[in-house]
Ligand SMILES: Nc1ncnc2c1ncn2[C@@H]1O[C@H](COP(=O)(O)OP(=O)(O)O)[C@@H](O)[C@H]1O
């Protein structure tokens with residue numbers, strides 16, 4: 494392949510674009526950014542490669558990126574292949590013993606290692622871990638209260654082996670921060686009862702970002718951000734508006750734990766959270782290293 498000849502003006506224009514990243518690199522130098530890569534944003538090899546390149550570039554630029562991944566659609570595909578039925582309540586998968594085994598296999602086994610490998614191919618160094626490793630995240634069993642938007646009747650749902658982080662130990666992540674290695678975390682954790690728990694990846698990312706007092710928590714999903722009833726992007730979302738949209742059913746499904754996590758993470762000391770479209774190539778770089786902030790910004 495031959496590189497097309499470029500004029501001096503074109504080369505200067507390229508250098509000028511690169512130099513525009515400098516103020517952002519200085520702003521985020523040594524800062525922790527937790528990036529949650531949702532299962533809906535994955536699936537396309539080119540997008541995965543662009544994501545891995547962005548994460549590698551962040552680490553080499555002096556930031557401390559921590560990747561948390563989901564894999565809901567991939568778990569669905571494996572469960573249906575195995576003939577196991579699955580249901581959600583309030584955005585959380587109702588998880589019996591057979592399901593939690595599949596969740597661990599898909600998240601910690603295939604998806605985690607695939608992301609690690611893609612980062613390696615991009616020139617970075619990554620290590621795949623779950624909440625169990627280094628006793629990083631312990632969880633307690635949760636139930637979920639679901640409100641029917643038509644009748645407004647509340648019911649409590651037992652979710653089975655679904656956990657909520659109760660304690661986060663950051664030692665391993667602190668060691669990795671000082672190294673060249675990027676942590677890639679799968680939201681599978683142990684409970685104090687010795688059982689394995691399925692943790693929603695958004696909830697897990699929020700707990701990690703809170704414990705690390707991250708400067709930014711980015712949620713990469715498959716929509717431009719939080720949308721209103723007319724499907725328009727909400728550029729900045731307040732706590733009161735989020736609650737109203739959840740109560741009205743405008744925010745539903747997987748967007749509920751995402752939005753709830755945003756506010757919990759801010760309460761724990763995260764500076765700002767952004768929900769953005771991970772289907773846009775290099776969305777992480779665009780969000781952090783350019784002035785083109787996209788998506789829904791959530792600040793205290
Ligand atoms: N108000 C809303 N704005 C945007 N997306 C919403 C809203 N309510 C529900 N959703 C759904 O939330 C989905 C994103 O959450 P989720 O399915 O958990 O994705 P991910 O795998 O990225 O975590 C969107 O694809 C959309 O279908």
Ligand SMILES: CC(=O)N[C@@H](CCC(=O)OP(=O)(O)O)C(=O)O
Nearest residue numbers: 532563564565585586692693694
């Ligand atoms: C309890 C619960 O719902 N766990 C999720 C874990 C994966 C996840 O959250 O993946 P996404 O980020 O792609 O949605 C699940 O079983 O689907």
